[in-house]
Amino acid sequence: MSTYIETNCVAKVNRDSWYRQRANTELDTGKRKWLRKYSRRLLRIWLQRQTPLGVTPVYIGQIEKDLARFYDDPLKRRFVETTYY
Numbered sequence: 232m233s234t235y236i237e238t239n240c241v242a243k244v245n246r247d248s249w250y251r252q253r254a255n256t257e258l259d260t261g262k263r264k265w266l267r268k269y270s271r272r273l274l275r276i277w278l279q280r281q282t283p284l285g286v287t288p289v290y291i292g293q294i295e296k297d298l299a300r301f302y303d304d305p306l307k308r309r310f311v312e313t314t315y316y
Contacts, residue, residue: 262302266295266298266299266302269298269311270291270294270298273294274288274290
């Protein structure tokens with residue numbers, strides 16, 4: 232009887248962790264797409280306004296780091312989405 236319970240509990244835990252991992256992967260994919268979209272928009276706006284100075288494409292990494300912090304905060308995320316539509 233205990234072997235049956237242990238086997239089913241392990242199978243359930245593995246199945247639950249697989250669903251959690253899949254949900255996290257989908258969230259990460261959505262977050263990655265959002266970061267890419269808005270970092271490119273910010274860079275494009277910057278390049279249009281600061282043409283004489285120019286900006287290195289490496290700067291997009293810094294933009295993505297900043298936006299990643301904003302993604303988890305609903306108010307800041309909405310601000311970015313409405314400002315850089």
